Amino acid sequence: MPELPEVEIVKRGLEKAVLGQRIKRLSFNRPTLRLPLPVELPAQLAGQRFDTFARRGKYVIALCDGGYGFILHLGMSGVIKIIPAGEAYSPAKHDHVVFEMEDGGHIVFNDPRRFGFLKATTHDTWHLDNAFAGMGVEPLSNDFSGPVLARVLKGRSGPIKTALLDQKVVAGIGNIYACEALYMAGISPKRVAGSVQGKRAAALAGAIVEVLGLAIESGGSSLKDYYHADGSLGYFQHSFKVYDREGAMIDDQYPVKRIIQGGRSTFYCPAKQR
DNA sequence: CTCCTGTCCTGCCGGC
DNA sequence: TGCCGGCAGGACAGGA
Numbered sequence: 001m002p003e004l005p006e007v008e009i010v011k012r013g014l015e016k017a018v019l020g021q022r023i024k025r026l027s028f029n030r031p032t033l034r035l036p037l038p039v040e041l042p043a044q045l046a047g048q049r050f051d052t053f054a055r056r057g058k059y060v061i062a063l064c065d066g067g068y069g070f071i072l073h074l075g076m077s078g079v080i081k082i083i084p085a086g087e088a089y090s091p092a093k094h095d096h097v098v099f100e101m102e103d104g105g106h107i108v109f110n111d112p113r114r115f116g117f118l119k120a121t122t123h124d125t126w127h128l129d130n131a132f133a134g135m136g137v138e139p140l141s142n143d144f145s146g147p148v149l150a151r152v153l154k155g156r157s158g159p160i161k162t163a164l165l166d167q168k169v170v171a172g173i174g175n176i177y178a179c180e181a182l183y184m185a186g187i188s189p190k191r192v193a194g195s196v197q198g199k200r201a202a203a204l205a206g207a208i209v210e211v212l213g214l215a216i217e218s219g220g221s222s223l224k225d226y227y228h229a230d231g232s233l234g235y236f237q238h239s240f241k242v243y244d245r246e247g248a249m250i251d252d253q254y255p256v257k258r259i260i261q262g263g264r265s266t267f268y269c270p271a272k273q274r
Numbered sequence: 275c276t277c278c279t280g281t282c283c284t285g286c287c288g289g290c
Numbered sequence: 291t292g293c294c295g296g297c298a299g300g301a302c303a304g305g306a
Contacts, residue, residue: 003299034282034301058300076300077284094284113283115300158277166276167301174299243299263279265297 002074004058004139004172005215010080011055013227014062014107017082022049022102023064029096033111034075037097038120044068045099052123057135057171067123071131075115079232081108110232136170139208144170146202153193153201160196160204161189162262170208176243177215179267181207183242188273189259189266242267 002010026042048064055061063069074080083089083106091098097109097118109118121129136152137144152169153160163169164178173181182189184207187200196204215238241250245267246258254271 006299073300075283076298111283112285113298113300115283156276162277165300176299262277264300 002058002078003174003177004055005177005212005219007058007060007074007172008055008216009219010074011053011060013082014050014060014080015053017084017227018050018099018101018105018107019053020049020051021105022047023099024102025100027098027100029091029098033096033114033117034073035117035119037118038070041068041070041118041120044120045070056132056138057167058174059131061121061126063121063123063126069121069123069126071119071121071126071129072109073117073131075111075113075117077113078109078111078116081110081232082106082227083108134168136166136168139170139172139205139212144205144209146198146205149205149208150197150201153196156193158193159189159261160187160191160193161266163193164208165262165264172212173208175264175266176238176240177208177211179243180211180240183268183273184211186273188270189261189268191274242269 023045026045028037028042031037044066045064045068048066048068050062051065052063052069053060058073060072061069062072085101085103085105089106089108092110094110094112095108096111099107101107109116119129119131137148149170153163156163161178161182164173164181165175179189181204185200185204187196187204218238242256245256248256250256250269250272254269256267256269259266
C-alpha cells in the first residue's frame, strides 16, 4: 500500500521522533517476513544512535552512528508505529520488529501480510544494495523531467500504466498514483508506453510530480507530528479522483471505469483520457 | 531487454 | 449469523 508519499511521511516521522536518539534494544518477534530478519542486527544496533534517515523509491534507509543500519520496505500492509516516551507499549498482533529507545519510547514495524522486509546494511554500502540496482529516477528530484521520462519509456510496447509500476522506470510509483497521475495528465492507461513522448511525456511527468507532492503535503499537514493517534505512520486520508472510484461520475457525466492490467486494477475515465 | 503469470500472506467486504 | 470467493497500496522469479 505504501507508495512514495507514504514512505516519505514515514521517513520524516522517524526523523522527527528518533533522529539522534539512542536504541536500547531491538527485538524480532518472528524469524522471517518476506525475507529472513537479519539476526546480526539487534547486536549491531543496541546502544547506537540513529543518525541518518533517507528514502529511495519505496524504501526507507535508517543508519546509526556506529555505521550499521537497515533498509526497510513496508510491502503492501506495513506500518511504522511510534509510541512516545512515557506512553505504555502494548504489543499488538503483527508487531514483528520492536525498537525500544533509551528514553522509553518505542518504534514498531507492524505488517499483517508480511510482504515487507528489513535488510541489514551499513553507512558505506547501503546505496550498493540490490534493492536499488537499476532503480529508476526519483520523481521528486531535479533529475526528473518530461524528456527523462520520455527516454525511459521509449521502445516499451506494454501499456503506460504497467510501465509506471515498474520501479526501473520511475522510482516509488504504485497502483494508486499511477492511476491518479494518468488521469491528471489525460493519458489512457492502455496507451502504449513508448508512445508517451514529447508533450505527453511532459504532461505525465508534471502530473506525477504534482500528485506525489500533493499527497506528501496532505499527509504532512493532516498528521499531527506525522503520526496518528494510535501511533501508526504511513497512512493518511487521501482524496482520489479515480482510484477505487469505479462508477463515480467525472464532471457529472463521465463514469470512472475499472479494468485489469497486469493482474491489477486500473481505474480511469475513458472520456477524459486518451 | 521486455512482457506475462504465478506466488508470498492476512484481512476485509459483499453475496448467499 | 456464518461461510466463501474475490480482492487489496508490492516485488520478485521464471519462462516465453
